[in-house]
Amino acid sequence: MDDAPAPREHHRVSAYRGWGGAILVLIATGIVRLTIATFAPLFPDETYYWEWSRRLASGYFDHPPLVAWLIRAGTALFGDTGIAVRIGAVVAGVAGTTIACATARRLSGDRAAFIAALLFAVMPLSAAGLALATPDAGLLACVAAVLHAVIRALEHPSRSRASLVWWCAAVAAQVFAFWAKYTAVLVPLGIVVALASQREW
Numbered sequence: 001m002d003d004a005p006a007p008r009e010h011h012r013v014s015a016y017r018g019w020g021g022a023i024l025v026l027i028a029t030g031i032v033r034l035t036i037a038t039f040a041p042l043f044p045d046e047t048y049y050w051e052w053s054r055r056l057a058s059g060y061f062d063h064p065p066l067v068a069w070l071i072r073a074g075t076a077l078f079g080d081t082g083i084a085v086r087i088g089a090v091v092a093g094v095a096g097t098t099i100a101c102a103t104a105r106r107l108s109g110d111r112a113a114f115i116a117a118l119l120f121a122v123m124p125l126s127a128a129g130l131a132l133a134t135p136d137a138g139l140l141a142c143v144a145a146v147l148h149a150v151i152r153a154l155e156h157p158s159r160s161r162a163s164l165v166w167w168c169a170a171v172a173a174q175v176f177a178f179w180a181k182y183t184a185v186l187v188p189l190g191i192v193v194a195l196a197s198q199r200e201w
Contacts, residue, residue, distance in 0.1 A: 018110030022101050025117035030094045033131035037086035046133040050075075050085050066138040066180040089137035093130030096140035103148045135181045142177035143187055146170050150191055154201055 042050070052060050053071035060068070070088025078084035097120045105113035120126045130137045153166035177184035195201045 019105060019113050022105070022110070022113040022117040025114070025121050026094065026098055026101065029097070029117075029121045029127070030090070033090050033093060033128075036128060036131040037090050038083045040082075040131070042082050042085060043132065046085060049133055049135075063135050064179045064182060066142075066176065067133065067135045069179075070138060071133055086131060086133045089133045090131055092137040092141040093126070096137065096142075096144045097126065097130070099141070099144035099148050103144065103151055106148075106151060138180035139177060139184060142173050142180050143184065145173035146177060146187055146191075149173060 049063075049067045050071055052065075052068035053075065056068060056072060057065060059065055067089075070092060071085050074084040074087040075081075078087060097117070100120065101113040101116045104116040125136070126140070130140070149166045149170035153163045153170060156163040156166070174184065174188060177187060
């Protein structure tokens with residue numbers, strides 16, 4: 001009789017280590033990144049990309065244009081401030097980590113989503129890096145969208161309408177990924193290798 005409440009307590013603990021916990025971690029890390037973006041001074045690379053945003057083009061000397069587009073959108077909405085320069089990267093970072101966690105959940109369940117959220121929260125590149133106006137935030141969001149769309153496409157029969165829609169979404173996200181960083185060209189190569197190595201795919 002004394003052990004009767006245990007299953008309810010176990011369920012509560014499991015919920016915090018599942019999708020609900022993942023959402024809480026994502027919200028908390030988003031707030032931390034927004035705080036960093038608001039109060040930390042701009043780094044030289046960020047001011048370099050900010051200058052790009054004042055002269056929009058299809059590409060620049062060492063990067064594609066997505067980072068400049070995100071900064072231009074932020075400054076158009078919030079003026080010439082540090083948070084305006086970074087807000088696009090913060091939003092892209094939150095979107096990317098959320099999509100990645102949703103993909104982990106789809107592949108392996110709620111606990112996998114929670115673990116993915118924790119990993120993104122503690123990795124230095126994502127913990128602080130996604131608060132800065134760099135190409136990596138946009139790249140993460142786009143690559144996460146590519147992989148999620150591919151997973152969804154593979155869930156449907158290969159010649160179905162739903163599969164075609166998800167493959168088109170993957171291609172569109174891949175185009176944006178290439179506009180974020182040229183190393184995104186490795187993503188479709190990895191997908192091809194994965195598809196070729198798994199007979200059921």
